[in-house]
Amino acid sequence: MRLSQREDCLEALYTIVSESEKAVRLADLSRELQMSDEEIQAILDELEQQGHIARLAGGDVVLTDTGRELGEGVFRKHRTLECFLTEMLGMDADKASQEACRLEHDVSDETIDRLSLYICDSCPGAYRWGRKRERKPAEEGMQSLLDFSEGDELSVVSVCGPGWRRRLIDLGIVPGQSISLKRKLRNRSIVVRVKHCDVALSPEIARSIFVEKRT
Amino acid sequence: MKVALIGNPSVGKSLIFNQLTGIGVEVSNYPGTTVELKGGSTCYQREMIDIVDFPGIYSLDGTSEEEELVRTFLLEGKADAAIVVMDATRLERNLYLLLQLAEFGIPMIAVLNMIDEMEKAGLEIDTTALEYQLGIEVLQTAASKGRNIEKIIPLVRSSARPATLTVPYDRSVEAAVRTLEKTLGAGRTESLWALQGIKKDFALFEAASAITEQIEARHRMTIQQIIAANRHNYARTIADRVIKKREARKRFDLDQLLMGTIPGIPILILVLLSILLFVFIVGAFLEETIVEAFQILLIDPLLGLGLPPLVETIALSLAIALQAGLGIAFPFVFIFYILLSILEDTGYMTRAAFLADNAMHRVGMHGGAIIPLILGLGCNVPAVMGLRNLTSRREKIIGAFLITMVPCSARTVIILGIVAAFVGILPALTIYLIVFLLITATGLLLSRFTPGEQFGMILEMAPLRLPQAELVIKKSWMRMQEFLFIAMPMLLVGSIFLGLFELFGITAMFEELIAPFSEGVLGIPSYATTALLFGILRKEMAFEMLAILGGTANLSAIMTSLQLYIFALVSVLFVPCVSTIAVLFKEMGGRITAAVTFYTVGLGIIIGALVNLIFG
Numbered sequence: 001m002r003l004s005q006r007e008d009c010l011e012a013l014y015t016i017v018s019e020s021e022k023a024v025r026l027a028d029l030s031r032e033l034q035m036s037d038e039e040i041q042a043i044l045d046e047l048e049q050q051g052h053i054a055r056l057a058g059g060d061v062v063l064t065d066t067g068r069e070l071g072e073g074v075f076r077k078h079r080t081l082e083c084f085l086t087e088m089l090g091m092d093a094d095k096a097s098q099e100a101c102r103l104e105h106d107v108s109d110e111t112i113d114r115l116s117l118y119i120c121d122s123c124p125g126a127y128r129w130g131r132k133r134e135r136k137p138a139e140e141g142m143q144s145l146l147d148f149s150e151g152d153e154l155s156v157v158s159v160c161g162p163g164w165r166r167r168l169i170d171l172g173i174v175p176g177q178s179i180s181l182k183r184k185l186r187n188r189s190i191v192v193r194v195k196h197c198d199v200a201l202s203p204e205i206a207r208s209i210f211v212e213k214r215t
Numbered sequence: 216m217k218v219a220l221i222g223n224p225s226v227g228k229s230l231i232f233n234q235l236t237g238i239g240v241e242v243s244n245y246p247g248t249t250v251e252l253k254g255g256s257t258c259y260q261r262e263m264i265d266i267v268d269f270p271g272i273y274s275l276d277g278t279s280e281e282e283e284l285v286r287t288f289l290l291e292g293k294a295d296a297a298i299v300v301m302d303a304t305r306l307e308r309n310l311y312l313l314l315q316l317a318e319f320g321i322p323m324i325a326v327l328n329m330i331d332e333m334e335k336a337g338l339e340i341d342t343t344a345l346e347y348q349l350g351i352e353v354l355q356t357a358a359s360k361g362r363n364i365e366k367i368i369p370l371v372r373s374s375a376r377p378a379t380l381t382v383p384y385d386r387s388v389e390a391a392v393r394t395l396e397k398t399l400g401a402g403r404t405e406s407l408w409a410l411q412g413i414k415k416d417f418a419l420f421e422a423a424s425a426i427t428e429q430i431e432a433r434h435r436m437t438i439q440q441i442i443a444a445n446r447h448n449y450a451r452t453i454a455d456r457v458i459k460k461r462e463a464r465k466r467f468d469l470d471q472l473l474m475g476t477i478p479g480i481p482i483l484i485l486v487l488l489s490i491l492l493f494v495f496i497v498g499a500f501l502e503e504t505i506v507e508a509f510q511i512l513l514i515d516p517l518l519g520l521g522l523p524p525l526v527e528t529i530a531l532s533l534a535i536a537l538q539a540g541l542g543i544a545f546p547f548v549f550i551f552y553i554l555l556s557i558l559e560d561t562g563y564m565t566r567a568a569f570l571a572d573n574a575m576h577r578v579g580m581h582g583g584a585i586i587p588l589i590l591g592l593g594c595n596v597p598a599v600m601g602l603r604n605l606t607s608r609r610e611k612i613i614g615a616f617l618i619t620m621v622p623c624s625a626r627t628v629i630i631l632g633i634v635a636a637f638v639g640i641l642p643a644l645t646i647y648l649i650v651f652l653l654i655t656a657t658g659l660l661l662s663r664f665t666p667g668e669q670f671g672m673i674l675e676m677a678p679l680r681l682p683q684a685e686l687v688i689k690k691s692w693m694r695m696q697e698f699l700f701i702a703m704p705m706l707l708v709g710s711i712f713l714g715l716f717e718l719f720g721i722t723a724m725f726e727e728l729i730a731p732f733s734e735g736v737l738g739i740p741s742y743a744t745t746a747l748l749f750g751i752l753r754k755e756m757a758f759e760m761l762a763i764l765g766g767t768a769n770l771s772a773i774m775t776s777l778q779l780y781i782f783a784l785v786s787v788l789f790v791p792c793v794s795t796i797a798v799l800f801k802e803m804g805g806r807i808t809a810a811v812t813f814y815t816v817g818l819g820i821i822i823g824a825l826v827n828l829i830f831g
Contacts, residue, residue: 080395080422081425081429087394159440166277166439169439171273172307172447174443174444176444185475185570187476187572189569195307195308197676198676199676200676201672202581202673205672205673
């Protein structure tokens, strides 16, 4: 059973319950979700197993405390995304709602996967002594600071590595920023000039900053 | 009224704070000098103005300890106004922090410091234009020359106001902010924090992270990068508008020399060696003069008086303690502090860090760690506190071990006062060599076995400056006070007790007890081992107590060269002093402190015994 279906079901239960404060009839639920009774029963079985709902005699459904909490969370996320899409795209509310409904479940899986491609969160967070390994650029054809030589005028393309990203950002090493490679020792410690300040970087950090030559 | 001094590292906040309040705060030319809040107050037109000096930070959105500290302080509304201190020569980068601070909406003024350096660099900043861009008052100052500092408080008092600027963010970020405002009623600043993943309010955080995922997918950048890039861009726009001219004056760039492998690394070694040699030579000369003066003017006349034994013991103990403390420790320690202060103020420390980066990686840390290690030459205590600037626990553990092994100025006193003075300068240098080798070996070993991650160095190079004599002396004197007012009284009291113990025969009993170990293992007389134990209180006390217990400052009369050498070597290596142990405990916890202590005790005894075995 897909996670999104369970979340949909919880959200529906939550909306119905918060309107009427009563146990939910199966018919109401299938109308809200536009699914067949069999499908809904399957989902409910699973939710009951996980302790999010309880079934009353006669097939009516009530939310447990955890179920209510989860449902509320999905509901809130849904509203937020809906509002964001409206703000962002000027989409009409109905269309945004549909879009948001699809997104609210998928953000955590698909999007993240795609995302990590670009910001290479998958890069190892740190450099370990003793296990030196050459790291390939996240994408083919990208060159890191270490591939250039002293005096080169460069522009930052992307920065990866979560551990030290924050300090680099604050010093102005963000995508699009012009920097120049001021010094590069034979042991590959480097100094870059960014915003009229010199910043010294260890080789493993320089390796995580992808740049291109400025024209 | 409470005013906060906020700014990037090394922009002159602490110097301004000192001049505003008259309180001594250490000022240095490298990042991370101020690690805690320092408060002080000044009186202006019969009103008390409290001034808080914050640690230098690059950002208010980060998660580092200092950034968190400043953010919380501001969030809790503890500051009525802020003084944003900026380095005029690095305006664009400094504006980034100001833009963040502006979003807090607290009243503020901007201080453009270091205009003397800016003028030298051929720059001019249009203050009126900058005021217009920011919507707050801007004052140009030169703290090192005291220029315009007196205008700061009146200006804060009369015209601090919230900045009117708004950073134009990316369309999607703005949409997200509006969304959070609409759905949850969050303010602009909180929304921006939540979007960047700073957890304050759970519902807000949850909603924000759902949006964040959307934005990041669209932009192929993290939201932190987007927001930061927007701010940096806006900072550049402002800087471009207000910087009037940038004469590309061709000046000789000293960094060409300092930051190349050749001659940079030879220069680094030369700098460190010449510091040691200078202390050796000048310190020894001063020491001799002062000790001599004490002997002729105080001790000899005292012995000539013929006082009753009890009074004579006490008086003599006091006199010898004074002689040992002021005559021996003072010259060395003070000269050391002066030299280190000069080194710090030139901005050379960051160059040293850059050059040492590769070597420091081999001992499990990065170049930045060389700064606490060099500082450790002065005193281990601030050096251990400097460990906070290291990122991971692994680096901190390794750093804790290595720093406590660095011979601080008090240990230099021992090496110089005993070995250089009575054995020779070359043997004295071999002690440094032995310690250096042991530190390296320890580092290599620890980097193999200490668990955890290692992060690389990201370090802003401090500008090179000519240190000012007045500031250097002031700083050295401040550090010296600790020695005069804490160490000296301890020495005096200790000395009196020892004198009394001696008089009543307690010392003899203890020495008899310890004699087999002392003479058998280390090959030094048992009273020397007693003196060694005093080194736990303050390192140089081992030496001073040796003089007191031996009854003479002329040590070559009572011990052989080898004995003196072993005594010095063991006392340099074994056990960090009480203050170091205390600060280690605070920074690193009990387990690491115990490990460091046992390790150094063991090392000291083993090396001492080895030397005795080989040469004895």
